[in-house]
Amino acid sequence: xxxxxxxxxxLTVAGGLAAIxxxxxxxxxxxxxxxxxxxxxMFLALDAQFAGxxxxxxxxxxxxILIVFAILLTRNSETPKDGVYSKNWFVGLxxxxxxFAVLGWAVLGSVRVLPGPGGAPTATPAxxxxxIGNALMGRYVLPLEIVALLLTAALIGAVIVAMHEKERxx
Amino acid sequence: xxxxxxxxxxxxxxxxxGFLPVGLQGVAGVLxxxxxIIAVFxxxxxxxxxxxxxxxxxxxxxxxPNRVGPFGLLQPIADxxxxxxxxxxxxxxxxxxVHFMAPVVLTVVVFMGIAVLPMGRNMTLVSMDAGLLFFFAxxxxxxxxVFMAGWSSRNKYSLLGAMRGVAQMISYEVPLLMSSVAxxxxxxxxxxxKVVAAQNQYTWGLPHWYIFTPWxxxxxxxxxxxxxxxxxxxxxxxxxxxxxxxxxxxxxxxGFKWALFFLGExxxxxxxxxxGTTLFLGGWSAPFAFLGWVPSWFWFFSKxxxxxxxxxxxxxxxxxxxxxxxxxxxxKFVIPFTLLDLLVAAIWRFMGDGWxxxxxxxxxxxxxxxxxxxxxxxxxxxxxxxYRYAE
Numbered sequence: 001x002x003x004x005x006x007x008x009x010x011l012t013v014a015g016g017l018a019a020i021x022x023x024x025x026x027x028x029x030x031x032x033x034x035x036x037x038x039x040x041x042m043f044l045a046l047d048a049q050f051a052g053x054x055x056x057x058x059x060x061x062x063x064x065i066l067i068v069f070a071i072l073l074t075r076n077s078e079t080p081k082d083g084v085y086s087k088n089w090f091v092g093l094x095x096x097x098x099x100f101a102v103l104g105w106a107v108l109g110s111v112r113v114l115p116g117p118g119g120a121p122t123a124t125p126a127x128x129x130x131x132i133g134n135a136l137m138g139r140y141v142l143p144l145e146i147v148a149l150l151l152t153a154a155l156i157g158a159v160i161v162a163m164h165e166k167e168r169x170x
Numbered sequence: 171x172x173x174x175x176x177x178x179x180x181x182x183x184x185x186x187x188g189f190l191p192v193g194l195q196g197v198a199g200v201l202x203x204x205x206x207i208i209a210v211f212x213x214x215x216x217x218x219x220x221x222x223x224x225x226x227x228x229x230x231x232x233x234x235p236n237r238v239g240p241f242g243l244l245q246p247i248a249d250x251x252x253x254x255x256x257x258x259x260x261x262x263x264x265x266x267x268v269h270f271m272a273p274v275v276l277t278v279v280v281f282m283g284i285a286v287l288p289m290g291r292n293m294t295l296v297s298m299d300a301g302l303l304f305f306f307a308x309x310x311x312x313x314x315x316v317f318m319a320g321w322s323s324r325n326k327y328s329l330l331g332a333m334r335g336v337a338q339m340i341s342y343e344v345p346l347l348m349s350s351v352a353x354x355x356x357x358x359x360x361x362x363x364k365v366v367a368a369q370n371q372y373t374w375g376l377p378h379w380y381i382f383t384p385w386x387x388x389x390x391x392x393x394x395x396x397x398x399x400x401x402x403x404x405x406x407x408x409x410x411x412x413x414x415x416x417x418x419x420x421x422x423x424x425g426f427k428w429a430l431f432f433l434g435e436x437x438x439x440x441x442x443x444x445x446g447t448t449l450f451l452g453g454w455s456a457p458f459a460f461l462g463w464v465p466s467w468f469w470f471f472s473k474x475x476x477x478x479x480x481x482x483x484x485x486x487x488x489x490x491x492x493x494x495x496x497x498x499x500x501x502k503f504v505i506p507f508t509l510l511d512l513l514v515a516a517i518w519r520f521m522g523d524g525w526x527x528x529x530x531x532x533x534x535x536x537x538x539x540x541x542x543x544x545x546x547x548x549x550x551x552x553x554x555x556x557y558r559y560a561e
Contacts, residue, residue: 053303061310065336129300129360
């Protein structure tokens with residue numbers, strides 16, 4: 001288990017680092033796609049099939065394409081002449097550390113089952129797609145509906161923005 | 171004897187890995203299945219290429235390849251030798267790393283989708299609980315390869331073809347998934363093995379395939395439309411429009427990389443036909459109960475090859491759709507119809523067995539179709555042809 005974890009972690013971290021260090025923006029977008037794929041592999045290694053495949057379907061299949069479209073439509077993808085690092089890097093570091101602390105606190109606070117001292121995991125309940133479906137329709141139906149409403153609003157907003165551009169072009 | 175013929179590949183695999191020590195048998199079994207898939211699907215690809223060239227030729231009143239073997243059957247081998255020995259030209263300003271990785275990503279992703287298809291009784295490579303989701307995840311990843319190919323060539327026409335291709339593939343993913351969701355709703359599981367098992371029953375000798383139900387027929391037609399668009403086949407092949415964009419997103423590829431794109435497109439067609447067969451046409455189950463003695467893998471592959479023949483038939487018959495017509499069709503007709511089909515599938519399920527649900531479901535679908543067609547045609551002012559003569 002450990003070897004697989006380190007391998008996937010190395011891939012994800014390499015993807016993330018490449019996304020920061022590459023000069024060409026589209027290369028950065030493709031490197032962040034590798035990081036997304038690494039996260040999906042991590043989900044699969046933890047036996048969460050639905051989360052892993054949904055990660056690939058949504059992140060690699062849609063979000064990555066959205067990012068590259070946004071890059072192509074808003075800037076030329078030539079390498080910028082002056083450096084890509086901003087002057088306020090210290091503030092950025094503090095904010096990133098703060099976000100990481102919040103996420104780490106949330107994750108550690110919600111882990112109910114930890115592996116035993118010998119490294120052997122105790123019995124985790126297997127969550128099947130059926131359980132996820134029942135939970136989404138039962139206990140979590142309100143967040144589901146709110147997310148659907150949010151996505152509809154985003155879709156309508158995108159169409160309106162695109163329509164206005166067409167009118168101005170006339 | 172019949173069961174042996176049906177399970178002959180499974181028995182062959184077990185016999186071969188029986189020679190290895192017990193520890194290696196799991197890995198060796200998986201490797202053997204992977205090698206079998208990598209051997210079978212490119213062979214089917216060669217057969218599909220031959221079918222396409224001969225089929226299109228006969229539909230266009232010409233003969234097609236007839237020099238290389240009997241009826242031109244060895245033509246794909248000649249094509250393979252040609253692509254392997256052609257010079258590999260990479261444009262000077264192209265992005266070499268991404269240009270190289272694009273066909274690789276496409277081929278890998280397309281072959282991974284085949285892993286969850288049940289190709290016969292007990293013949294699924296990986297029998298996953300969320301098998302359908304895995305297939306669609308791999309399909310979504312192939313769009314990234316299309317974009318990588320178009321962008322890295324640093325060519326206006328390639329980029330235009332790639333943008334069109336990605337927009338089309340994203341738009342048609344929604345109907346593809348929604349029509350499969352109707353099947354998942356009725357079966358109650360995302361696992362493709364269970365979908366085939368649910369269709370493998372017979373009433374009065376006729377099978378319970380989902381295509382023979384009203385909601386199933388509507389969902390199958392929409393799945394077929396979306397599958398044609400997902401694999402960039404005519405009439406949705408504007409991204410690689412041969413008369414408009416040179417070759418679209420794979421203009422700047424030559425030699426073996428072009429052959430990999432070609433392979434990726436056709437194996438993608440084979441795998442999406444395989445999924446359509448599994449979801450709607452009953453997978454490996456026989457058409458009639460008395461034909462159950464024919465091996466299951468024979469039914470699966472014949473259904474897939476018949477779907478390929480229908481793809482080729484449509485390509486030779488229908489004209490190409492313009493990009494905005496294509497997108498309008500997806501968002502304004504197919505997606506609302508898939509949502510209605512989900513509702514009809516739910517009504518089918520909750521009305522219970524009997525003849526009433528056939529009439530109700532068919533009526534809802536036909537009336538909705540007639541209404542949408544009527545509204546669409548009215549707004550486009552279809553009508554009798556009006557003749558205008560020069561004065």
